Amino acid sequence: SPNLSTCHPTSSQIPDSPHKKSHEVNCCPASPDSGEPIVRDFQFPSPSSASPVRIRRPAHRLALDREYLAKYNKAVAIMKRLPPDHPHSWHRQAQIHCLYCNGAYYQAAAAAADVPFMVHESWLFFPFHRFYVYFHERILGKLIGDDTFALPYWNYDSPDGMPIPDIYMKGELHDMKRATRHLPPAPVAIDYTPDKLDLSDEPPAAEQTATNLALLYQHMVSGASKPELFMGCKLRPGEDGACSGMGTAEAAPHNSVHLWVGDASMPEYEDMGTLYAAARDPLFFAHHANLDRLWAVWRRLHGYHGSRPEFDDPQWLDSHFYFHDENADLVRVRVRDAIDMDRFRYAYEEVDLPWLDARP
Ligand code: C2O
Secondary structure (H helix, E strand, O other), X not given: OEEHHHOOOEEOOOOOOOOOOOOEEOOOOOOOOOOOOOEEEOOOOOOOOOOOOEEEOEHHHOOOOHHHHHHHHHHHHHHHHOOOOOOOXXXXXXXXXXXXXXXXXXXXXXXXXXXXXXXXXXXOHHHHHHXXXXXXXXXXXXHOOOOOOOOOEOOOOOHHHOOOOHHHHOHHHOOOOOOHHHOOOOOOOOOOOHHXXXXXXXXXXXXXXXXXXXXXXXHHHHOOOOHHHHHOOOOOOOOOOOOOOOOHHHHHHHHHHHHHHOOOOOOOOOOXXXXXXXXXXXXXXXXXXXXXXXXXXXXXXXXXOOOOOOOOOHHHHOOXXXXXXXXXXXXXXXXXXXXXXXXXXXEEOOOOOHHHXXXX
């Protein structure tokens, strides 16, 4: 767990990142949550109709839903206008990623007091990002007074959903810092790697689509038969993010899609292609909603139901993070609470899983 009173400037890149450049970043809040911050333990929304289930829909199918787009744009616009120090501001919402992914906090365990706390490349990856998207969505809903508001997901595991969804190409959801040659209608390249960053030719769309589906099959099914493979290695207190490797889906589609979207003419492939800046692009949240959905799909395919954890290990289950909720209260969330998605009162509109048939 992180020690909130240790926030400090950090490097924009983690040690084994593919980026050639880095610089110092300070993502700490102006008034740090230091000393004895008032923290509540997380509570699930009430399981009754008092909290309607929010339905996250595929972003590429929302282009004609004017009412929804007006709400989503309005909520983001309000966030962008809040004072930058407000925990609900677009700025602070994006900085959460920098705090937790660039190691701006040290670990809480006394023996690890000088070891940065980081949530990538390990079993913390899926639980952390589930909470991140969850709170972001509830804050957006709160800002427009709509407790049914749900984020879209970027359904790049379906051929129709592979390009950057059109709704992220305009209004408040647009971001200038993206690779121009990857704008629609180019299908995402789930096999994208850092050495393709300054490249040459890209394969024809049909070929890329087939490659994507085959790689999804591998990373969701054939190469992801055990939790250690899918979720990532077991990070222990005192380790600085370098256990023995990230999960299959964190490598691709997660990392590959980030790098593919980021602007390769920017020094660190901002925004999406680098941890400290990724969440400045609204598309980040649609990307992570899809990963969150793929986690739930993986669980279903591999027989993990309800609250059955992937690892029955207290060091994982009791790890915790802090987020500001929709009331701007600081909340402590534990990995064990992240496991049963249904308790959060959101769901994903079901779509076909064409990659299930893409066995090589
Ligand atoms: Cu914390 Cu997509 O990354």
